[in-house]
Each structure stands twice: as C-alpha cells, then as structure tokens.
Amino acid sequence: MAEFFIEGQKALDMLRRDVKMNTVRQGYIFEGSDGIGKKTVARHFAQMIFCTEENKPCGKCHGCSMFNAGSHPDFFVLEESPVKIDSVRRMNDELFVKPLISDRKVFIVEHADEMNNESQNAFLKSFEEPPYYAVIILVTSSAHKLLPTIVSRGARVSFSPFSQSEIEGFVTKKYSLTGARASFVARYSAGIVGRSVEICENEEILGKRDGIIAALKDLSHEKITILKVINAMGATGRDTPYDADFYFDVFTSFFRDVAAVKSGGAIINTDYKDVIEGFARNIRASSARRVIDIASRVKMELSSNLKAKMKYDLWITNMLIKCWEEIYGTGNRS
Template identity: 80%
Template sequence: MADFFIPGQKAREVLKRDIQMNTVRQGYIFEGSDGIGKKTVAREFAQMIFCSGDNKPCGKCHGCSMFNAGSHPDFFVLDQSPVKIDSVRDMNAELFVKPLIAERKVFIVDHADEMNNESQNAFLKSFEEPPYYAVIILITSSLSKLLPTILSRGTKVSFNPFSQREIEKFVSDKYSLTGARASFVARYSAGIVGRAVEICEDEDILEKRDGIIKAISKLSHEKVSILELSRAMGATGREAPTDADFYFDVFSSFFRDVAAIKAGGNIINTDYKDVIESFAANIRGSSARGVVEIVSQTKSDMSANIKAKMKYDLWIINMLIKCWEEIYGTGNRS
C-alpha cells in the first residue's frame, strides 16, 4: 500500500517533523471527520514521543514495547461520549503527577467536542498552562463546539478527506474492488477511509445494499410493494439491526441520485445508473427530494427517541408509507 493511502498522511508528516525537530508542542487539536484516522495518528504520535529508537516508532525499544503492550504508565486516553466532568477532574489531577518512566506524559482526549462548557472550563487551566512534560491531544470532529479559549491554545492539525480517485485506488489495492463498485464505495465514503474500509470489510453489506436497491426498483402503485423493501431494510423484528444507519443511507442516496439525474447532476450509486435512470423516468424530482427529506427526518426522530430502536419495524413501515405516498400519492401535487 502506497504511503499516501495511509489515513492522515499529511497530518503525519507535520507531526513527524515536530518529533525530528524536537518541537513537540504541549497542546494539539486534531480535527476532521469521524473515521478519518485522527485517533490512529494520535496513538502513533504518542508512541513516537515515547520511542528512544532512531527510526520512530521503532517498535523495539522499551518505550515502544510498553506502549504496544498497552501498559505504558505515562500514556492516558480519555475516550468517553459524552465526556464526564469527573473524568476531566481525574485527568487534571493525573496531569500534575510527573511521568514515571518517560520524559513526557501524553494525554489523548477523544470526542473533545463532547465536553460540555463546564467540563471545558474545568479543563481549560490544564490546557493553558500544562506542566512542562505534558503533551495533550484533543480530538474533535467539530471545532465550533470548542471554547475559543481552548481553540486558541492548541496547535491545530487538520485531517482532510481523500479524493475519489485515491479511495478508488485504495479499495482496488486492498480489496480488489474495481469498476463501478469501487466508484460507488469512493463516492459513498466521501473521502473517509474508515467508511470505505467499513463497507469493504463487511461481506454482507454490499449484498444488503443490492437487496435494498432491487426492492426500491420493484416499488409500484400497489402500496403492498413496500413490504419487500421493509424486509430489505432489516425491518424483520422489533430491534434495529446494527447496520440500520447504512440502510437509511442507501435508501436515501438512491432517491438523492434520482433527483440528481432529473437535475442533470452526478450520482453516487454509479453501479446502478440504469436502475436509477428508469426509476427517475416515472417519478417527479420533487417527490424524490421529498423522500430524501422524509428519510432524514425519520433518522433524526429515531435517534432522539430512546425507545425507537425497539420498534424499528414500525418506524420503517411508517416511513415507507410516507415515502410511497410522496411518490404515488393521490393528490395532484407537482
């Protein structure tokens, strides 16, 4: 695998330079989409800081061995969603205890944007004036949720999505996926390697997508035609399947594509271009956009409703009825 397919390659170069020039900062803010590799790179950076070998991380020295065994006493990860204030206070206390075996002590705070204002304020002093040996890495997918005072004290390291061509090459090299299939994965993943890997490593998921698209193509003026689609979307029991988000995305992307075809835009499901085109011929663009809106609304209503996961089948059926009415509805909407 060529170097530049490694997640966060540009960020890695920046950090490597900090190590080589001995200019490691005390506060970093890693920002970028979920699944883009921020945490992986943060851990690797921590290991480089602890490594005493020449080619860091060497994987052989004492620091590396301890790190790889998950038992380095000067390495801390706060990984909570949302971040609890008690954990922030514990970390504050830990921060002022000198390192045990290394010269530095490294703290990673994942989901930093999920610290509420109280937690961020409790953490602020540590981040503003850390002890000389501390390196703190905040990880966030949303800079706007961090207090300006926190933002101004950290060195920002951005993780950018890959281009479609890069993801296509990646899935072709690593998973032997080519052609329209690879192109779909690239578009669907929106340049985020983690999402591409997720699809490629789940053997069933592409098949399930095929099932959903097939069921959509069989939708008709008969309302009962939504039943096959509901089964394809995993609504066979009360409990939501683990892949539910993906099903919503596939369903929604199909209708987004229909609207795009109507408007002469680019589609995501390139491997199903024919199916999308023939579906588009029989539905209004406004209906397709309406369906996308219904799906997005259902998804957000479901995530706001704690019990929704236990009534998944009902949610899906209700959503599909609304979508069906949007497409074939009795009214004369245009």
C-alpha cells in the same frame, strides 16, 4: 511499520518533524471530521514520542513494546464520551506525577469538545501551564466547540478529507473492488478513509445495499411490492436495527440518484445505473424529492424519539406506504 493511508498523512509528517527536531509542543488540538484518522495519528504520534530508536516508531524498543502492549505507564487516553468532570480531575492529578519510564508523558482527550464548560475550566490551567514533560492532545471535530482560551494555547493540526479519486484508488487496491463499486464506496464515504474501510470490511453491509436496491427495482403499481422493501430495510421486528442509518442512506441515495437522472446530474450508485434509469422513467422528479423528504423525516424521528425507535417495523411500513402513494398515486389502490 505499515504505511499509512490516512487523511492525516500531512499532519503526521509534520508531527514526525516535531519529534525529530525535538520541538514537540506541550499542547495540540487535532481537528477534523469523524472517522478521518485523528485518533490514529494521535496514538502514532505518542508512540513516536516514546520510541528511543532513530527510526520512529521502531516497534521494537522498550517504549514501543510497552506502548503496543497497551501498558505504557506514561500514556493516558481519555476515551469517555461525554467527558465527566471527575475524569478531568483525575487527569489533572495524573498530569503532575512525573513520567516513569519515558522523559515525556502523553495525554489524549478523544472527545475534547464533549467537555462541558465546567470541565474545560477545570482543565484550563493544566493545558495553559502543563509540567515540562507533558504533551496534551485534544481531539475534536471542531475547535470552535472549545473555549477560546484553550484553543489559543494549543498548536492546531487540521485533518482534511481525501478526494474521491484518492479513496477510489485506495479501496480498489486494498479490497480489489470493481470500478463502479469502488466509486460508490468513495462517494459514500465522502473522502473519509475510516468510513470506506468500514463499508469494505463489512461484506454484509454491501449485500444489504444490494438487497434494498433489488427491492426498489421490483417496486411496482402492485402495492404488495413494498413488502420486499420493508424486509430489505431490516424492518422485520420492532427494534430499530443498529445499522438503520445505513439503510436510510442507501434508500435516500437511490432516490437522490433518480432525481439526478431526471435533471441530468451525476449519480452515486453508478454500479446500478441501469436500475436507476429504469426507475426514473416511471416517476416524477418532484415525487422522488418528496420521497427523500418523507424518509429523512422518519430517519430523524427514529433517531430522536425513543417510542418511535421501539416501533421500527411500524414506522418503516407507514413510511413506505406514503412513499408508494407518492410514486404511484393513491388512485392505484386496489
């Protein structure tokens, strides 16, 4: 079995003990940020429960083979988001059908906090008094979003983020990134391995970041220079691109770094230290902060306002004109 590098390593070790000592509980609540590895650990845990060999999961026994093929009849995952009441009722029915090939039946609800009160109440009895063979894992970003009665019935397993240096070590080893780039990815992914993998496995995304920073570097008193930034932000059409959030994150992290340079703080985009310092020489700290405000407002608008979403190019152009005026002043218009 491949070795794991997940925030849930500690959780996984604990669950492995549960399996080994035959003390697997009937209800678990996996709690932690998105992308932190809760679902991965939940599946791995399920496979350990189904495995019949000593060294779990062996990957070879009947239980493991069925599980890996995605056809284990005693394994149920509710991936739905938001969770529909009908699905909860189906799961309730399924819960009372005895397992077919294993002596356990494992249920995972991947977005447990997206069950509304009606659904949670429909599920409550199952979770409180499950049949002896059932193991139910509720996955949530925060246990506070679940009914207290549900929370009190489950064993809570918390997943916490890695430190920056741990992620840095991981991406350096796995993706052979250079120092500054590895440190950017580590900071950018905020201690969440899933996010760092996402960035590293998508070379295009790192290239887009390079493009945005290159365009910002060329920004000058000539207003026409915003065109390059408009393109780099993916604003070549009306529709908001799927990775718009990433463009915004890069854009704001750049100006946050510029403000940080001004106040002697630490920067995120360490591989572009020179560019950021150069840019910081021509801008007031207050302007950098206002640019961040402008961009944050537009980002919010684009994610919540459907009409805005369909006019991405327009919103980005207006945003950049505002930012440019903030930096170079309206008096510089030619």
